[in-house]
Amino acid sequence: MTTTRRIENLIMTGLTCLGAAIWFFPIYWAFVTSIRSEDRVVSDEAGLIPDEFNLGSYIDALFNTQMLNWYLNSIVTSVVITVVVIISGMMCAYAISQLRFAGRRLLYVVVLGSFMVPTQALVVTQFILMDTLGAINTWTGIILPQLIVPVVIIVYKQFFDAVPKEMREAVVLDGGGEYSLLFRIYLPLNWGITTALAIVTFIMSWNQFFWPFLVVTTEDMMTIPVGITQVNDAFGVFYARLMSVALLGAAPVAIAYLIFQKRVTEAVMISSGVKG
Amino acid sequence: MSVRLTDVRKSFGGLDVIHGVSMEIPQGGFGVFVGPSGCGKSTLLRMIAGLEQTDGGKIEIEGRDVTAVEPADREVAMVFQSYALYPHLSVYDNMAFSLKLARAPKAKTREMVHEAARILQLEEQLDKKPAQLSGGQRQRVAIGRAIVRQPKVFLFDEPLSNLDAELRVQMRLELTRLHRQLGTTMIYVTHDQVEAMTLADRIFVLRSGEVQQAGAPLELYDNPDNRFVGGFIGSPSMNFLPARVSGSADGMITCSPEGGEGATQQVRLSGELPGEGAEVLLGIRPEHLRVVEGGLRVRVEVAEELGDVSYLYTRMPDGREIIVERHRSRENLDGATIGIEADPADVLVFDGDTGQRMR
Numbered sequence: 001m002t003t004t005r006r007i008e009n010l011i012m013t014g015l016t017c018l019g020a021a022i023w024f025f026p027i028y029w030a031f032v033t034s035i036r037s038e039d040r041v042v043s044d045e046a047g048l049i050p051d052e053f054n055l056g057s058y059i060d061a062l063f064n065t066q067m068l069n070w071y072l073n074s075i076v077t078s079v080v081i082t083v084v085v086i087i088s089g090m091m092c093a094y095a096i097s098q099l100r101f102a103g104r105r106l107l108y109v110v111v112l113g114s115f116m117v118p119t120q121a122l123v124v125t126q127f128i129l130m131d132t133l134g135a136i137n138t139w140t141g142i143i144l145p146q147l148i149v150p151v152v153i154i155v156y157k158q159f160f161d162a163v164p165k166e167m168r169e170a171v172v173l174d175g176g177g178e179y180s181l182l183f184r185i186y187l188p189l190n191w192g193i194t195t196a197l198a199i200v201t202f203i204m205s206w207n208q209f210f211w212p213f214l215v216v217t218t219e220d221m222m223t224i225p226v227g228i229t230q231v232n233d234a235f236g237v238f239y240a241r242l243m244s245v246a247l248l249g250a251a252p253v254a255i256a257y258l259i260f261q262k263r264v265t266e267a268v269m270i271s272s273g274v275k276g
Numbered sequence: 277m278s279v280r281l282t283d284v285r286k287s288f289g290g291l292d293v294i295h296g297v298s299m300e301i302p303q304g305g306f307g308v309f310v311g312p313s314g315c316g317k318s319t320l321l322r323m324i325a326g327l328e329q330t331d332g333g334k335i336e337i338e339g340r341d342v343t344a345v346e347p348a349d350r351e352v353a354m355v356f357q358s359y360a361l362y363p364h365l366s367v368y369d370n371m372a373f374s375l376k377l378a379r380a381p382k383a384k385t386r387e388m389v390h391e392a393a394r395i396l397q398l399e400e401q402l403d404k405k406p407a408q409l410s411g412g413q414r415q416r417v418a419i420g421r422a423i424v425r426q427p428k429v430f431l432f433d434e435p436l437s438n439l440d441a442e443l444r445v446q447m448r449l450e451l452t453r454l455h456r457q458l459g460t461t462m463i464y465v466t467h468d469q470v471e472a473m474t475l476a477d478r479i480f481v482l483r484s485g486e487v488q489q490a491g492a493p494l495e496l497y498d499n500p501d502n503r504f505v506g507g508f509i510g511s512p513s514m515n516f517l518p519a520r521v522s523g524s525a526d527g528m529i530t531c532s533p534e535g536g537e538g539a540t541q542q543v544r545l546s547g548e549l550p551g552e553g554a555e556v557l558l559g560i561r562p563e564h565l566r567v568v569e570g571g572l573r574v575r576v577e578v579a580e581e582l583g584d585v586s587y588l589y590t591r592m593p594d595g596r597e598i599i600v601e602r603h604r605s606r607e608n609l610d611g612a613t614i615g616i617e618a619d620p621a622d623v624l625v626f627d628g629d630t631g632q633r634m635r
Contacts, residue, residue, distance in 0.1 A: 169356070170362075172327070173325060174374035174421075189363065
């Protein structure tokens with residue numbers, strides 16, 4: 001390795017480490033804050049180094065707030081959204097990719113079009129619709145508008161298009177129908193992308209703040225990101241408790257990400273068009 | 277008859293690709309569709325399978341009209357060029373797939389898959405995934421999948437074209453053996469006339485969606501109906517020489533090949549003789565040409581010596597190429613100018629305009 005190359009590497013490593021430190025600092029600070037007592041957090045002596053190990057704010061967050069309820073709400077809504085989005089997206093993509101029917105292209109254009117409409121533009125109509133359905137402050141109200149994820153359809157369609165035609169014909173000759181084709185061939189062949197899409201969908205709906213914040217007004221129906229806003233009370237901000245709720249709320253997603261890191265990266269690259 | 281096609285037609289978006297094809301393949305026969313790319317041979321096979329709709333005519337399998345019957349109900353099995361194996365399933369599950377779809381009893385499925393695996397020597401491979409197999413083994417799995425269905429007709433769509441030359445020869449022999457062992461009707465599509473000649477008991481030469489000629493391999497080789505069949509069957513292919521009839525008598529005509537500098541070739545014909553001055557096309561197979569004193573003068577450009585056979589790639593003075601096949605010749609003729617001629621009975625005559633055979 002030449003000296004210039006070595007210096008280049010050193011600079012790049014330094015820059016990357018600096019970037020990582022900037023990115024990591026808020027998480028570190030949240031953690032340090034969460035293990036201090038509320039008094040310590042606001043005292044002048046609180047420095048960068050952890051000087052106290054107090055789990056009081058975690059216990060407080062878990063048992064004196066509705067945190068466990070928020071967990072339940074987040075888990076139920078995210079799981080239902082993930083399952084429904086994946087199954088319906090897959091079936092829709094299969095129809096657009098493999099079946100021949102009038103309006104197929106138009107349907108795909110509509111799917112592509114809906115991809116371009118920001119969720120904020122639909123919020124008022126969706127709120128009125130949920131109100132009409134009596135779904136405000138219910139899981140249904142949180143879930144329904146989040147079931148529209150066109151990117152899942154688009155990604156699945158790309159993958160289904162790539163399955164060789166002969167494979168389909170072999171199944172047809174073997175006596176298989178569309179359901180056999182989808183569930184015995186197309187789905188297992190695309191198992192990798194299915195798990196990747198499921199993880200990304202789960203993380204997206206778990207982190208969703210805007211819509212659940214609008215559709216839920218009672219504390220017991222809130223999801224974790226919305227619940228965090230409730231940790232403050234009339235007497236001010238409880239930093240340690242706020243940070244412990246935030247860390248507890250992010251933990252499941254962070255763990256899921258760590259386990260499925262490779263697949264998530266793959267899904268993000270595929271859905272953003274870096275890799276096809 | 278096992279498979280009968282009557283005036284079968286197909287068009288894609290207004291373009292006719294199959295123009296009223298009629299043919300018959302007997303029970304237990306091995307029919308081969310051969311022709312250049314785009315001649316409609318694969319389309320015809322897919323129409324028999326039911327993968328393409330038929331726009332006109334009738335397709336019958338063992339006397340039953342299947343023209344409008346769903347592919348799965350036609351009792352045919354197809355082996356694809358790409359094998360179309362299910363990559364996520366084991367060899368066993370690939371072969372058992374159709375039986376599982378039909379909800380066949382497990383014991384029966386196991387018995388049938390093992391029987392097919394035994395025939396194809398795949399017993400050791402049943403637990404493997406297709407990706408772990410060699411090209412030849414994958415091909416056998418694809419055939420095994422077809423055998424398990426116990427079809428009335430096997431359809432093969434260029435199944436050997438993805439294999440290397442050596443394996444192709446081996447699989448060709450295995451297919452012939454398999455055909456004898458099973459005794460089931462087989463229809464095979466290829467663009468390779470060697471495959472057609474070696475496998476078929478009846479060849480259908482197709483061109484632009486029409487059957488040019490149908491018959492036993494040697495019948496097509498010895499007696500082509502037209503220039504296309506003559507040129508397509510046989511390797512190296514038949515030499516064609518435009519010529520003018522300069523004399524005719526007693527069932528013989530004398531022809532002067534174009535650019536032959538006065539050389540003549542006698543041809544024996546059994547039917548009506550063309551008149552003097554008629555433009556014809558002489559078709560002479562490389563093995564029928566002899567090196568002689570006199571005859572048509574050509575220059576040897578390249579001589580390929582293969583031991584028992586040698587091929588002389590020669591050119592006439594006007595640049596036309598003629599291939600001469602010699603057996604057990606040790607004479608080095610590379611670069612030499614030689615004279616060639618054929619026995620009058622071995623020369624085929626085609627109409628200069630239509631390319632139809634004159635007998």
